[in-house]
Every structure is written in structure tokens, then in C-alpha cells.
Amino acid sequence: MTPSSSDLDRGLLISVDGPGGAGKTTIVRHLAQILLAEGRHVHVTAEPSNGPIGKLAAELTPTVTGHALACLYAADRYHHVETEIKPRIQTGHVVISDRYLASGLVVQRFDGVDPVFLWQINEEVERPDLTVILEADPDVISERLHARGPHNRFQSPPGNSRTETKFYREARTMLDEVGFPVLTLDCSNRPPEQSAAIIRDELNAMLEPADSAT
Ligand SMILES: Nc1ncnc2c1ncn2[C@@H]1O[C@H](COP(=O)(O)OP(=O)(O)O)[C@@H](O)[C@H]1O
Numbered sequence: 001m002t003p004s005s006s007d008l009d010r011g012l013l014i015s016v017d018g019p020g021g022a023g024k025t026t027i028v029r030h031l032a033q034i035l036l037a038e039g040r041h042v043h044v045t046a047e048p049s050n051g052p053i054g055k056l057a058a059e060l061t062p063t064v065t066g067h068a069l070a071c072l073y074a075a076d077r078y079h080h081v082e083t084e085i086k087p088r089i090q091t092g093h094v095v096i097s098d099r100y101l102a103s104g105l106v107v108q109r110f111d112g113v114d115p116v117f118l119w120q121i122n123e124e125v126e127r128p129d130l131t132v133i134l135e136a137d138p139d140v141i142s143e144r145l146h147a148r149g150p151h152n153r154f155q156s157p158p159g160n161s162r163t164e165t166k167f168y169r170e171a172r173t174m175l176d177e178v179g180f181p182v183l184t185l186d187c188s189n190r191p192p193e194q195s196a197a198i199i200r201d202e203l204n205a206m207l208e209p210a211d212s213a214t
């Protein structure tokens with residue numbers, strides 16, 4: 001489907017979450033290229049953000065755990081929304097965030113934080129127009145992580161990919177309950193450009209009813 005000119009001017013927030021090594025950063029890059037080629041204004045961002053709280057969260061992730069780290073990531077998310085995400089949405093950009101709310105509902109569970117607490121500290125953040133949750137066979141993820149190298153302490157222990165997939169499924173259930181649009185995408189066997197094209201198609205399908213109603 002070809003987007004209309006009103007689609008191209010509309011600011012949106014898309015988040016891409018999923019286990020470390022699933023392919024988030026790679027797919028975000030391809031999605032941005034596709035949307036830019038269609039004439040959209042695109043802004044790619046990530047969490048932890050580049051702002052002061054994001055930098056602190058990244059720096060403290062190896063040593064700070066549990067509720068304190070969960071609150072730090074949530075604080076970064078609110079600051080990220082106010083200083084970077086909302087201003088870009090307001091100027092008509094499609095903002096693509098490599099990790100966002102769904103990661104906030106999942107990662108700190110490895111430190112034993114209750115998912116209801118995680119929801120409560122995140123529930124006022126900007127609602128994404130589309131939350132993409134990547135899934136991949138845990139053995140495929142382990143291979144990709146092994147080849148790339150783990151980025152953080154949550155990715156090293158064996159079996160973590162399997163647990164993380166389960167946590168993301170539970171996060172999806174929470175997001176479904178509050179009516180957030182979620183696309184779960186298995187990217188075990190798909191090339192990343194194909195996953196990006198599926199996300200673009202989902203986005204266009206979501207925009208269609210809004211446009212035809214005007
Ligand atoms: N669909 C894919 N098929 C094969 N390898 C992939 C695919 N997507 C990503 N990779 C590779 O897997 C590794 C992890 O990808 P990355 O995008 O960094 O994941 P994430 O951001 O989810 O941690 C990288 O080396 C990347 O090149």
C-alpha cells in the first residue's frame with residue numbers, strides 16, 4: 001500500500017524490543033531505511049538514552065540491581081520522552097526506539113523485580129503507536145550473541161534467552177490488557193530486511209483506517 005501525503009506528515013512512535021541478540025538494532029536500521037525511502041521523516045533513538053539519566057543507567061547496570069535500577073531506567077524513559085521523543089513526534093517524525101517500555105517490563109525481572117511494580121513505574125510513559133516484540137529461537141539468539149559478544153550482564157548466563165522470551169510474552173499480555181498495539185515477530189529465520197518490511201506493512205495497515213475516516 002502506498003502511504004498518502006497525510007501519512008507522511010504524521011508523527012509516530014514505534015518501539016522495538018526483544019531479547020539481546022534477537023536483531024533489534026539491525027532491524028531498526030533496515031526499518032529506518034525503508035521509511036526514509038518512502039519519504040518519511042525518521043528519527044532513530046535507543047534506550048538507555050544518550051541523556052544524562054540514560055548514561056548513568058548504562059554506567060550503573062553492571063553494579064546496581066533490582067528496584068533502584070528499574071527506577072533509573074523508568075526515569076530515563078520519562079526524560080527521553082520529554083526531551084527527545086515527543087519533540088520529534090510533534091515535528092512529524094516517525095520515532096523508532098531501539099528498546100522502550102517493553103524492555104522496562106522485562107529486563108529488571110532478571111533481578112527479581114515484580115512485573116506489577118515495573119508496570120506501575122512505567123505506566124505514564126508515552127504510548128507507542130506500535131510496540132514490536134522480536135522473538136527468536138533461544139538457540140539462534142545464543143548463537144548470535146556468541147558471534148557478536150554479550151553487551152551486558154543479563155545476556156551472559158546460559159538459558160537467559162529462553163527466560164527472556166517468556167518474560168516478553170508476559171509483557172505482551174500486560175500491553176494487550178491496556179490496549180497497546182503490539183506486533184510479535186519471529187526473526188529466527190527471516191532476514192532482517194524482511195522483518196523490517198513486515199513492520200512497515202503493519203504500520204501502513206494501522207494508518208489506513210484513520211486516514212479513510214477523515
Ligand atoms: N535476521 C538475522 N539473521 C542473522 N543474523 C542476524 C539477524 N539479525 C541480526 N543478526 C546478527 O545478530 C547479531 C545481533 O544483532 P543485533 O541487531 O545487535 O541484536 P540486538 O540489538 O537485538 O541485541 C548481530 O551480529 C547481527 O548482525
Ligand SMILES: Cc1cn([C@H]2C[C@H](O)[C@@H](COP(=O)(O)OP(=O)(O)O)O2)c(=O)[nH]c1=O
Pocket residue numbers: 019020021024025047048061073074099100103104105107108151152153154
Ligand atoms: C531499556 C532498558 C535497558 N536495559 C538494559 C539492558 C541492556 O543491558 C542495556 C541495553 O543494551 P544494548 O546494548 O541495547 O543491548 P542489546 O543491543 O544487546 O539488546 O540496557 C535495562 O536493564 N532496562 C531497561 O528498561
